[in-house]
Amino acid sequence: MPQPSGSGDLNESHRLVDPDHFARDVEEQLDSSGEKLLPSPWTQNNSSRRPLLLNNILRNPKPYFVSTVLFLLPSFVVEPIRTYTASSGSTTRRPQLGPTAWLDGLRGIAALTVYFFHWSMLWFDKIIMDAYGAPGSADTFFQLPIVRTFNSGTASVATFFVISGYVITIKTLTIIHKGGPQSNERLLPTLCGAFFRRPFRLFVPAIVSTFMIAVINQHFGIFERSVRRLPDLNSQLSDWYNETLRMLNTFDLHKTRYGVAVPIYNAHLWTIPIEFKNSVLVFMLLLVFAKVRRWIHMMGVFGVAWCVLFTQGDIDAALFCIGLILAEMTLIFPPTGQRGNASATSTTYLARTDGLGYWIRHFITIASAILGLHLMGYPLQDNVHAGGFQTISEWTPKPFYPEPGSVPYGQTVWSIGIGAVLYITACTYSAPLRLPPHLSRWIPTGIPWSQGKRGDSDGAALLHEETSIQQTPFLQIPHTTRFAQYLGWVSFSLYLCHGSVITAMGMGDYYEAKPAWDQGQELAQQLELSGQPVAAAAALEMAWDAYLSSFLWSSIPQTIVLFWISDVFARAIDANIVKMTRWLWVKAKTD
Template identity: 30%
Template sequence: MLFSIPRPKLGPNLLHLLPRHGTHTSVLKSLLPSFIADIIFPEQKPNWRLHPTSYLDGLRGIASVIVFFCHYTENEFRDLTRAYGVDQGEPSGWIQAPFVRIIFSGRPMVHIFFVISGFVLSYKPIKCIHARELDKCYTTLSSSTFRRAFRLFGPCVASTFMILLLNQIGFLGDGRFTFWDQLWDWKNVVFRQITWPWAWDKDLSPGYDIHLWTIPIEFAHSMLLFMVILMVARLRLRIRQAMVFGLIVYCLACGKWAAFEFLAGLFLAEIHVLQAARAKDWESSEMALFPAKRSAGSTVKTMFHVSIILVGLFIGGWPNRDADKTPGTRFFLAQTPMPFAKMDHLAPQKFWFGLAAAFMVWSVGELPVLRRFFEGPLAQYCGRVSYAVYICHGPVLGLFSKLVLGSPSRPAVGQPGTPDFREAVMGDGVRGLMGVEGTTQKTMSWFVGLCILGPLVIWAADIFWRAIDNPVVSFGKKIEEACLDDSAPSPRSQGYSAAA
């Protein structure tokens, strides 16, 4: 359940009004957001359990919501993304201030996605390596590699096809294509942009949903990650860590930010496994019988990780424009190393976003307060629907933003009877109600619009998660099981060496 709200107490005359079984129940439950359906039908509520990396799911969920906030703000309230403290003809508002502006800074969240992906995809193989279960490690890598395309591309193919249909009936786009022409155009977008892994870390700006530019990058670097794990699986611990760290430095030296982030996730996953093993050894020792005392070292460690989080939040508020004029940000911009300093205008922020993402993912796991928050019900729910939120927020905003936000009132211009006279126009929607004069009114309009559009995005994402996302994952598993050759003898049974 998303919120800790008891089920409403319905009297005997009202309880029978809620359907309990049959087709109507299934339809009602499928159309309601899952956390509301869980309140109405508690006996059908899934039993979600935490696992050692659940906090990363929560972090990814909150990050996906921030990406939605980002695109909503950049598309509809672009003035609020201005750099704080830079004179642009209008005073800066509190929402533009450092640290606060992270709530609509979606660009660094993409880098957090990639570090988390590297961590989560590496976690199980690394655990198998430490347990000396190399056969299980190789099986896990084989399964993950086979199913990765289904997991990433399947929901995107479905969502963009829905956008095609919405375009054809006139709800999105101009509908200028015939159905067959647009179907061919959609096919080209799917094959040459959404599922195109050969550009590595280039923004291909896919048609139908430009926000899916990260998906081919995610796929390509997942394959790179699996190859690196396979390469280092049989190495000794210190040699493996040194090699992975060397590859991380090499990727930075080559300007390959996404590769750096995935491999940083691999490095952090091994640190996590080592720490868990040490904690288990400590719990089984005699020292665990004595109560632990908070030492000066633990206080210093906490302050260190808090400092990392604060610096990361500040870097995450990197403005889209005028970074060279923004207090604080211009310092980091000046320290950007080569080749990021000269690649393109976005490369410096990608370097700092990637670096901050790696350290922040590490520090979140080291701070119990943050870890508990990301393991909480709200963050965990966001984690479950995170991919659906990422996929659905663009089309939902395209469908409802203009309807909800409307336009502001405009006063009359010129003198009546003259050629340049324009009559006053009454505003409508949130902008007409709240106004957009000055930063305060824009911020209020932004907030009210978000309170209306946010639930629509979450609702659509929840339905997409259950109707498309989860079935695609299950479909990938079934395809893999159907294709497996269980009759094939293992190399060991044939007398082949591991190096053959």
């Protein structure tokens, strides 16, 4: 899933682009001749907005046509052009990163990894599934421990769940820790608001995306390989409606990821109901333990995690609980180098940035991160034969141990879950990197472009003053780069859209290339049996090169289209849904 941002609270911490952004800027900057432009419809009062907008479009359609075209272009194309062509006198300060911005970047990287996983699994399923060193394995570079992590969809889903447990609880926990009468007044509205918005935030984008899939598939049939196409639109929408109700039946069909009800119109949305179910769990725990001593709260949450883990085998609920515990820990023991008041005033041992303790902390966090990445690369099958995984396979608890002859999926999610927790904890408590100024300026961290308006957030990802790279925790740097932050912004959209783009674009290329690869393998076997090993090797190599070339040439346009669609979906739909959920809460709540 984004998730699991997406995807789950796949993309709630940050928003970069206002959907009306391009249209407003075009109206202000389009006329280079100095002539007065038409009045902007966004500046009119609500009573006259629609007639004025229609009249302006009819009188002078060019600005609106241009603004529409710019809006439909991806922001990674338009925004650099805007920045480059902006007048020299105009200065727009780029907003800086908040204390949990690195989690957005990590979530974005995880969403991209999910796309890589599903796309490469289609073409190279045996390589993706088999463990390095297992009998019959191809033993490629991509099967090596740690390397495998960067193509593991299971690891990304575990990462989504830990991040979600953290970001949807940190704001409420921060209020609890402040204490005092004002804190008591803010606590319940904050928790209620987060809980109220959560189902809209998770399900509405999923419903919109599957509705679009249903309509497009019925008219054009481009998703027929994964979605059933019915003879008329009414039948298609009726089927979509029933499947949507099935997806919303969170507490019946989606108890754990085992035997989960996979949505027909987008199979990758199986994580969304699990995200909501476990969001309800952590919100309930926040409410139950809001007024108790904090050690009792942590022990209670840990007890719940232990119970669901070892009695139900529900690793997903446990990961949410651990995300909540980690959020509590960052408030009790503020990490050094984090942006925010807590770390700035901390006088604990963790606040030291020099001496032996500083280097010991680097060693512990880096070692933990490496171990976490190793465990997150746990193979999907033949793991008991894989180097570096035999011991933890033997340590797998009973609820996760596979039945004889079955695929060891339980062992996989157990080990990968531990790895995700280790890695995120290591990044959280990583010591800041100290680099000379002439080196640190070459690391492009920060929010891409100059977007300052953010969407709704239940996390603590607030904008702060500029933070130098020397103050950024070392292990968080890859997740605070501009590319990672962009991925974090589109992570939910990327998660929602990637399966449909693969079906519409990539599957056709795969089904064309696969028969040729199979024929090449058969020819190589025949040549081998006829005593021509050299010719067999040459035939196999030629077939493999052609198959790999088809994969690469299919990947490039598909990935570009995926980013384009995800970017537009994030601005046109996802950002507006965030605004809608906030508006609904404002209208629904009592004073």
